[in-house]
Amino acid sequence: MATTAQFRTCPDTGFRIHLAADKLIKWNAVTAVVFLLVGGLFGLLVALTRWPAVHLLPADLFYLALTAHGLDVLLVWIIFFEIAVLYFACSILLNSRLAAPKVAWLAYWLMLVGAVMTNIAVLRGDSSVMFTSYVPMQAAPDFYLGIILFAVGALFACFVFFGTLVIAKQEKTYEGSVPLVTFGALTAAIIAVFTIAAGAIILVPTLFWSLGYISNIDTLMYKVVWWGMGHSSQQINVAAHIAVWYALAAILFGAKPLSEKVSRGAFLLYILFLQLASAHHLLVEPGLAAEYKIFNTSYALYLAVLASMIHGLTVPGSIEAAQRKKGLTKGLYEWLRKAPWSNPSFSGLALSIIMFGFLGGISGVMMGTEQLNLITHNTTYVPGHFHATVVTGTTLAFMALAYWLVPVLWQRELVLPGLAKWQPYLFGIGMGLVSLFLMGAGTLGVPRRHWDMAFSDAAITHDFPAAAFLMMGLNGVAALIATLGGVIFILNMVGTILWGKKKEAAPAPQAAPEPQPAAAAGAYGGAGTMAVPGTFVLALVFLAAFVLYYFVNWKYLASVWGLS
Amino acid sequence: MAEQEPGATGTTGPAAGSGGQGEEPIPFMQQVLDSPFLLLFIGVTMPTVFYILWGVINITSIPLAN
Numbered sequence: 001m002a003t004t005a006q007f008r009t010c011p012d013t014g015f016r017i018h019l020a021a022d023k024l025i026k027w028n029a030v031t032a033v034v035f036l037l038v039g040g041l042f043g044l045l046v047a048l049t050r051w052p053a054v055h056l057l058p059a060d061l062f063y064l065a066l067t068a069h070g071l072d073v074l075l076v077w078i079i080f081f082e083i084a085v086l087y088f089a090c091s092i093l094l095n096s097r098l099a100a101p102k103v104a105w106l107a108y109w110l111m112l113v114g115a116v117m118t119n120i121a122v123l124r125g126d127s128s129v130m131f132t133s134y135v136p137m138q139a140a141p142d143f144y145l146g147i148i149l150f151a152v153g154a155l156f157a158c159f160v161f162f163g164t165l166v167i168a169k170q171e172k173t174y175e176g177s178v179p180l181v182t183f184g185a186l187t188a189a190i191i192a193v194f195t196i197a198a199g200a201i202i203l204v205p206t207l208f209w210s211l212g213y214i215s216n217i218d219t220l221m222y223k224v225v226w227w228g229m230g231h232s233s234q235q236i237n238v239a240a241h242i243a244v245w246y247a248l249a250a251i252l253f254g255a256k257p258l259s260e261k262v263s264r265g266a267f268l269l270y271i272l273f274l275q276l277a278s279a280h281h282l283l284v285e286p287g288l289a290a291e292y293k294i295f296n297t298s299y300a301l302y303l304a305v306l307a308s309m310i311h312g313l314t315v316p317g318s319i320e321a322a323q324r325k326k327g328l329t330k331g332l333y334e335w336l337r338k339a340p341w342s343n344p345s346f347s348g349l350a351l352s353i354i355m356f357g358f359l360g361g362i363s364g365v366m367m368g369t370e371q372l373n374l375i376t377h378n379t380t381y382v383p384g385h386f387h388a389t390v391v392t393g394t395t396l397a398f399m400a401l402a403y404w405l406v407p408v409l410w411q412r413e414l415v416l417p418g419l420a421k422w423q424p425y426l427f428g429i430g431m432g433l434v435s436l437f438l439m440g441a442g443t444l445g446v447p448r449r450h451w452d453m454a455f456s457d458a459a460i461t462h463d464f465p466a467a468a469f470l471m472m473g474l475n476g477v478a479a480l481i482a483t484l485g486g487v488i489f490i491l492n493m494v495g496t497i498l499w500g501k502k503k504e505a506a507p508a509p510q511a512a513p514e515p516q517p518a519a520a521a522g523a524y525g526g527a528g529t530m531a532v533p534g535t536f537v538l539a540l541v542f543l544a545a546f547v548l549y550y551f552v553n554w555k556y557l558a559s560v561w562g563l564s
Numbered sequence: 565m566a567e568q569e570p571g572a573t574g575t576t577g578p579a580a581g582s583g584g585q586g587e588e589p590i591p592f593m594q595q596v597l598d599s600p601f602l603l604l605f606i607g608v609t610m611p612t613v614f615y616i617l618w619g620v621i622n623i624t625s626i627p628l629a630n
Contacts, residue, residue: 162601177594292618300614
């Protein structure tokens with residue numbers, strides 16, 4: 001392994017890796033995985049409690065577990081891993097040193113201290129206010145302070161990302177425009193800055209309210225500003241995991257986007273419109289004008305959806321173009337049949353694209369329509385939707401990247417390669433089923449965030465159809481399957497880092513090394529072809545499913561909302 | 565198969581204007597997309613105006629109950 005004063009050259013990929021960035025990426029990624037384990041186990045407790053036949057936890061512990069689950073997986077796991085992705089995209093892909101590593105370490109420690117502080121507050125039992133922490137429910141001051149510290153740390157990490165872009169430009173470590181993967185990471189960082197600013201605007205006064213210095217926080221004002229953080233933080237995920245899709249397509253196949261300009265334009269649509277989708281949480285709030293709701297959730301959101309559909313077309317399209325270039329041209333799908341389905345980086349990528357689009361994307365557009373939202377608002381349909389986007393979309397994409405990134409950064413072989421082949425299927429299909437069953441139960445009216453759907457000790461009861469109970473039971477079974485997949489992933493990652501067999505150092509090359517497929521992730525330029533018939537057929541299947549599901553829900557709305 | 569789109573430059577491609585035909589002007593949209601801090605400004609301003617400020621104006625316009 002060639003090492004200069006500050007850089008090493010990766011023998012697998014040929015990337016020149018800044019040692020400070022290397023260490024920071026490792027620490028952020030490992031910390032992310034630890035919080036995935038903690039948050040995932042809390043999620044299992046939630047699913048087993050909502051399984052009517054099991055009903056595991058008492059009410060107080062259920063809300064504690066639900067709060068910890070939401071915070072640890074929706075914020076902590078995801079954002080730690082996203083910081084690792086940002087450093088990878090700005091430093092390694094641009095062949096640049098990382099700006100201000102000391103600030104990056106300060107960011108890391110602020111995030112870690114904040115995450116631990118908030119977890120302690122929740123585990124103490126006096127801050128079971130759930131992820132949304134809607135006022136007037138009040139948590140302990142350290143709950144809010146922990147989130148604020150975490151957010152400030154993440155903001156510093158974004159500054160390091162922007163600083164590295166400046167350094168790379170000044171030091172001419174790349175020519176022209178940044179690669180598409182870095183541009184996707186830039187989109188995520190921009191959304192992150194808005195997200196953190198919105199969080200600070202609302203959580204700082206809420207902290208003072210919990211300390212007794214402010215007498216009242218307006219509930220609707222809280223919701224509007226809080227969702228600027230709460231939903232936008234999930235839009236960081238979308239931008240980051242789509243950057244990861246492009247990176248994996250390049251790494252695994254040497255694939256280039258069908259059109260670099262169109263893909264870049266789609267990221268621009270995210271920068272402009274994606275964050276406005278936060279308003280879909282407010283569609284049933286009185287006090288907000290219909291114009292506000294409809295502009296933000298329909299007109300603007302649809303432009304962001306258009307961007308997602310572009311990415312959903314161009315990532316598999318770029319893989320098809322790369323495979324066809326290698327001679328896999330028989331019929332519509334030889335390129336797909338002969339894809340490396342036993343490589344967890346590919347199977348994770350493929351399942352992430354399919355389930356993010358079919359489950360998360362379509363359900364998101366349905367819920368974002370003001371009228372249709374009335375059918376499913378505050379039901380389990382909502383967690384069903386975001387388990388499809390954040391878990392089968394983002395988490396699965398990050399897992400797929402980790403299967404490539406961890407052996408490359410640590411120069412170790414996977415400890416459980418046989419199980420790794422099955423892991424994306426177990427986790428992805430398990431979580432896909434969780435999403436489907438939650439959405440199914442939600443369509444039948446089962447409320448989200450509720451400890452007991454049987455209302456057994458309630459003064460006013462309600463009988464849900466038997467199918468709803470069945471779906472919540474099946475949700476529990478699917479959560480067990482997904483947990484098994486999650487545990488295999490964590491065992492593989494931790495085991496590889498601690499005990500993985502060291503890769504043998506490659507001999508120094510005598511001649512200029514061959515360009516590695518991974519180098520395509522750091523390149524600019526499209527595939528220069530639109531001859532991807534298999535992908536276009538898949539896109540038409542997607543559009544047919546989209547249109548059908550959308551109009552089925554209008555029909556359903558008509559049946560639940562009689563006008564006579 | 566074209567590897568590089570017209571007007572585009574990048575890590576693996578030639579710098580803008582190379583190719584022996586004089587300096588090509590960089591298209592306006594590419595200049596915008598190559599400006600991270602302009603994009604940051606746009607990306608923060610849009611949701612601040614259309615989502616947060618508009619929402620806050622809506623809420624502050626609600627008449628107080630007597």
